[in-house]
Amino acid sequence: MQQRVGSVPGKIIAGQAGVTLVAAALYGLTMGGDAALGALAGGGISVVLSLWMALRVFAVPAQAGPRAMFAAFVKAEVLKLVMAVAMFSAAAIFLSHVFVPLVVTFVATLVVNWLALVFTRRDRQGFGG
Numbered sequence: 001m002q003q004r005v006g007s008v009p010g011k012i013i014a015g016q017a018g019v020t021l022v023a024a025a026l027y028g029l030t031m032g033g034d035a036a037l038g039a040l041a042g043g044g045i046s047v048v049l050s051l052w053m054a055l056r057v058f059a060v061p062a063q064a065g066p067r068a069m070f071a072a073f074v075k076a077e078v079l080k081l082v083m084a085v086a087m088f089s090a091a092a093i094f095l096s097h098v099f100v101p102l103v104v105t106f107v108a109t110l111v112v113n114w115l116a117l118v119f120t121r122r123d124r125q126g127f128g129g
Contacts, residue, residue, distance in 0.1 A: 038098025
């Protein structure tokens with residue numbers, strides 16, 4: 001599988017990384033280094049999960065057919081949920097004092113996914129044309 005940086009998944013992951021760095025800088029300036037670390041961890045969780053999904057789902061060639069693609073998606077999603085629980089559990093244990101910046105930054109990176117839905121539409125009424 002070859003994933004291009006300019007592809008939609010690549011742009012989403014880059015956008016999430018950018019949001020993470022901006023949030024970490026803002027938290028660092030306003031609340032200190034620990035809050036910046038929490039923001040980096042929250043955004044990092046989102047970036048890792050998105051990267052996991054992109055690598056696993058797009059590893060299946062189009063010639064494999066819809067069943068193989070769906071199976072890859074379901075397997076990747078289940079493992080992504082397990083990874084999310086593990087990473088958030090570790091964050092709750094080790095970064096409990098900065099859990100708010102962690103969660104806020106994680107949610108901010110999800111906004112990138114939501115915006116991608118709007119800006120990558122391919123029909124005439126969409127914005128991403």
